[in-house]
Amino acid sequence: MGSRKEPVYFQSFLKNTGSRPITLMFVTKGIDFLEGYIQGSRLQFLPQIGTVQPLCKRIYPTNFLIYTFTLEPGKTNRLFLRVKENNYKLSLSPFYLFEKTAGQQFISKQTLYQHLYVGGMMLMLCFGIALMLLFRSSLYFLYSACVSTSLMVMLMQNEYYYYWTSAIPEIVYNKDVFGILVVSIAICYFFFTKEFLKINKPSDQFWLKIGYVLIAILLILLITTYIADLRLFELRAVFYPFLDGLFLVTLLFAVKSFRRKYKPAWLFAFATVPVIVIGFIESLSNWHQIASSQLFNAYYVGTLWEMFLLTLGIAYRFYLDQLQLLRVKETQYRVEMQTRHEERERMARDLHDKMGALLSAIRLNVGLLKKMSSENMKDVFDQTDQMLLLASEECRNIAHNIYPAALLQLGLLEMITEMYGQIESPKFTIHSEGFEKDRLETVMEVTLYSIIQETINNIFKHAEAKEVTIQLTWYKKQINLIIEDDGRGFEPSLVKKRGMGLQSMKRRVAIMNGKMEIDSKPGRGTIILVKINYSGGRTSRFLS
Incomplete structure (x- = not known):
């Protein structure tokens, strides 16, 4: 009409x-x-x-x-x-x-349906708020925002405000409030979709920017209508193209998630498509004869269905995240066990190759002493004494490699400065920031020390470097270690499987919740970058 x-x-x-x-x-x-x-x-x-x-x-x-x-x-x-x-x-x-x-009876039944809708949405809102308070995640905040704004539309449209007061603001009476709520729902739902479907890959950036532009236009239109004191409801046709565009971008994100075989995307699609279809029909209200009351009834059923499925989706997503976390912990445990096994193997080799040979030689010398006359014993005694001294030195070296006592006493920075600061070939330069007053926890210092020691040993063996730079920075909750040399360099892909030392270093870094990158080419040296997220405590250098 x-x-x-x-x-x-x-x-x-x-x-x-x-x-x-x-x-x-x-x-x-x-x-x-x-x-x-x-x-x-x-x-x-x-x-x-x-x-x-x-x-x-x-x-x-x-x-x-x-x-x-x-x-x-x-x-x-x-x-x-x-x-x-x-x-x-x-x-x-x-x-x-x-x-x-x-x-x-008809009125009672319809009122019951409305109260069931309100009760269901309130339960889901409480669920979202509880998750938000427990896990402090933006996903649960956006979920709660979507539920609350959808619930507000229903309460306003069905005049629930009259249960509390008869003094209704003009913005409610003239229905401009619906424009604000609908724009709010679209914006909240866009960001919820981004978080729920994990839309953050480089290939998603173009469509994310399109979404941000549409959101900016909608906000500018809202502000303009408010400043110009215009009727928002009468200008709703101006908003519809940008709202529809935002919903289309949301559907595109779901399609991207399907292609990535992200399982919660199916629940998202089943939840979202009915409401988006209703929104498109409502935006075409000037070209059809469907009564607004029927559209709103369909919207209430659609949003209840949508939020129910999204609640299941959030629970399922939480289950998948926990399952992935368990797998990561299992992988870390296996890596840790493998690293310990390799350490034991190295200790066994050292004991067998070095200590075993020395002890065997000492045993032979002791056997000779039994057969020799007293005047010929002095040389053998001297030789045996030197072997015992060498065996003692090897025991100390092995123990030092396992858990260096000097590291516990001096700390990581002073330890590497003492070990490499006086070496002239190659020339070592050591920079640090953030280690001046405090020390790291012992486990972290031992891990970094092992990585530095393994890297320097490789430089001594293979690099033929003239200069080596070690940079250690500790800022807030991140530790960065950079070791750079001007040696021969190598092709990382060629030693990826054969380089047991590098693999051992990467495993150590992974256990400490970090990442390790290698930048090297034959003829232009090597850079090893280690980044570790560290939220452990600080230990005063003066109390250690």
């Missing part, structure tokens, strides 16, 4: 074919202004009702518009209605005519 300022008139003829009077109930919804009369044996004027009238002044405290009237037996009566819609296009709303008892 189009958008018009003046009222529209309807009439219908009703006849009571019974033998006694009957009381009927006329029920409709989604109309701002309604009044009329029943013309029969006598004229019955129907009171003015609509959204401008508080619930306490209506026959039933409901957002349905209700007339009750009596039809005399055997008489034909004319029902005459004067209808006005201030905001939405006036479409043929569903008009129901019941016998009074059946009408009351």
Whole structure:
């Protein structure tokens, strides 16, 4: 029927074919202004009702518009209605005519459905708030924002505010509040989709920027209408293209997630598509005759379905994240066990190759001493003494490699300065930042020391370097270690499988929640970068 300022008139003829009077109930919804009369044996004027009238002044405290009237037996009566819609296009709303008892049952049933919707959304909102407080994640904050804004639309449209007050602000009465809520839902849902579907890869950046531009345009339009004191609801057609564009970007993110075989994307699609379809139909309200009340009823069912599935999706996503965390911990445990096994193997080799040979030689010398005369024993004694001294030195070296006592006493920075600071070929340069007052935890210092020692040993063996730079920085919750040399360099891909030392270093870094990168080419030296996220405590250098 189009958008018009003046009222529209309807009439219908009703006849009571019974033998006694009957009381009927006329029920409709989604109309701002309604009044009329029943013309029969006598004229019955129907009171003015609509959204401008508080619930306490209506026959039933409901957002349905209700007339009750009596039809005399055997008489034909004319029902005459004067209808006005201030905001939405006036479409043929569903008009129901019941016998009074059946009408009351209809109202009770519809009210129950509304309360179930509100109760369900409130439960999901409490669920989202609990997750937000427990895990401090933006995903749960955005989920709660989507639930709360969707719930607000339903409460406003069904006039729940009349349960608390009759002093309704102009922005609610003229329905401009719906424009603000719908824009808020679209923005919250965009960011929720980004977090829920993990849209953060480089290939996603273009469409993310498109989404940010659409959001910026919507916010500018909102601010402009407020500053210019314009009717937001009357200008809603200006917002629809940008809202639809934002929803299309959201669907595109779901398609990307399908291609990446991200399982929660299926739940997201089943949840989102019905509501987006309803939103598209609503945006075309000037080209169809679907009543706004029917669209809103479909929207309520759609959002309840959507939020229920998204709640399942969040629970399923949480399960997948926990499962992945368990797998990471299992992998770290295996890596740690492998590293310990390699350490034991190295210790066994050292003991067998060095200590075993020395002890065997000492044993032979002791056997010779038994057979020799006293005047020939001095040289063998001296030789045996030197072997014992060498064995003692090897034991100290092995113990030093396992857990260097000097490291515990001096700390990582002073330890590497003492070990490499005086060497002239290659020339070592050591820089540090953040280690001046405090020390790391022992496990972290031993790990970094082992990585530095393994790297320097490789430089001594293979690099033929003239200069080596060691940089250690500790800022807030991140430790960076850079070891750079100007030696021969190598091709990392060629030693990826054969370089057991490098693999051992990477495993150590992974155990400490870090990453290790190698930048090297034959003829231009090597750079090893280690980044470790460190949230451990600090130990005073002066108390260690």
